[in-house]
Amino acid sequence: MQILYSRESARKSDGGATIPSKRGITILGDDSKSLKIHHLVKAPANTPWAKERQQSWDASFPATVYSTPEMTIDGTPCSAVTVILRTKGCHWWWSSGCTFCGYFNDTRDDVTSADLHSQWEHAKKKFNNFEGHSMVKVYTSGSLLEDREIPVDFQETVLRDCFELGKELIVESRTEQITEAKLAWATAINPNFTVAIGLEAYDDEVLRFHVNKGFTAASWDRAVERLQKYNLRIKTYLMFKPPFMSEADALDHCVRWIEAVAEQSHEISINPMNIQRGTVIDRLHRHREYRPPWLWSLVELIQISHRIVHPNGGKNGDDDQVSRLIIHPTAGGKIRGSHNCGQCDSEVVAAIERYAVSGSLDEFNGLDCECKKRWNQELTNDRAIPVPLGTSIPRRGLLSEVLRSP
Numbered sequence: 001m002q003i004l005y006s007r008e009s010a011r012k013s014d015g016g017a018t019i020p021s022k023r024g025i026t027i028l029g030d031d032s033k034s035l036k037i038h039h040l041v042k043a044p045a046n047t048p049w050a051k052e053r054q055q056s057w058d059a060s061f062p063a064t065v066y067s068t069p070e071m072t073i074d075g076t077p078c079s080a081v082t083v084i085l086r087t088k089g090c091h092w093w094w095s096s097g098c099t100f101c102g103y104f105n106d107t108r109d110d111v112t113s114a115d116l117h118s119q120w121e122h123a124k125k126k127f128n129n130f131e132g133h134s135m136v137k138v139y140t141s142g143s144l145l146e147d148r149e150i151p152v153d154f155q156e157t158v159l160r161d162c163f164e165l166g167k168e169l170i171v172e173s174r175t176e177q178i179t180e181a182k183l184a185w186a187t188a189i190n191p192n193f194t195v196a197i198g199l200e201a202y203d204d205e206v207l208r209f210h211v212n213k214g215f216t217a218a219s220w221d222r223a224v225e226r227l228q229k230y231n232l233r234i235k236t237y238l239m240f241k242p243p244f245m246s247e248a249d250a251l252d253h254c255v256r257w258i259e260a261v262a263e264q265s266h267e268i269s270i271n272p273m274n275i276q277r278g279t280v281i282d283r284l285h286r287h288r289e290y291r292p293p294w295l296w297s298l299v300e301l302i303q304i305s306h307r308i309v310h311p312n313g314g315k316n317g318d319d320d321q322v323s324r325l326i327i328h329p330t331a332g333g334k335i336r337g338s339h340n341c342g343q344c345d346s347e348v349v350a351a352i353e354r355y356a357v358s359g360s361l362d363e364f365n366g367l368d369c370e371c372k373k374r375w376n377q378e379l380t381n382d383r384a385i386p387v388p389l390g391t392s393i394p395r396r397g398l399l400s401e402v403l404r405s406p
């Protein structure tokens, strides 16, 4: 996308003919042809370092397996095992890819069904058939139910094992895999699991131009209808501060998106942007054209949105719960993750993490720091000055260039 606003696109010569003039300053870009976001996304994946890294993985071992505290469907605290499998990655990445997705760093394009079964056995062995854990999350750097990515016999193994072991299963999927036929097949094996969809934004413009998601908000609506028909649980991921967006826009938009998806989502998990290697957002960040979100913005987001998920001001497990709002700031407090000034970060991250479990706004009582003023000023500036990429201080270069967001 490139929008050009020229102050003076042409001037009249003495003879009356129109002669194109040298362009005045523009708000966005110059006269050069706009670049497709697709090419920006794909470039790093084909570099020698990325290829070499991909070939370095052992396909018979999962990328990682670990356990974390969680909450069951009925709100009881429990423990969950997360299994991140080494896979061929995501079919959307093969043809294009999302602007922030660094999963290509962790995949191998020759992973077989036998490899995946061996990874799964390794995970089960490590956690003694998941004994003592009520929940198992199986993540594939793509969609578990996509046949081009994951062989059908392995999809069946995961669904069946979790059902037979009596574990709450969570899988991730894009919207286009969630067809009637697929859900009918999957629920015949395991009638009760959660599908987490990386919707990122309930806004087609953001999905297309900021995220390059490759599906629309309407396709999420249709997927949700089908999941409801098969009584499956829905978890929705939203992205906080996608590329090419200011801090204030991120906050204002995200509140709207939470509002749009809350009724249909059992859980809403907000992913504050963290910078993964070789992505478009990585490039913007290294050029100091992007600052990961402030932790204060996440606190503000929760404080504004709490009324959406708890209309009567309750907390998690109360009768007024519409949805559970979760934020785990990945790399929180680090320069490549959501961060504040460095002094207050760990305290603010801890409060956000506590809210994800309790759903109580009391977690933020007494939280303050000098840097909150700077954050507030940045929001005020973002709202007052029409700068598409925002006014955050880490942006370098001439003020005129910053204001143009070239």
Ligand code: SF4
Pocket: 090, 091, 092, 093, 097, 098, 101, 102, 103, 141, 142, 174, 198, 213
């Ligand atoms: S759909 Fe998910 S896995 Fe695929 S490119 Fe986008 S973020 Fe990555």
Ligand SMILES: [Zn+2]
Pocket: 340, 341, 342, 343, 344, 345, 369, 370, 371, 372
């Ligand atoms: Zn601070």
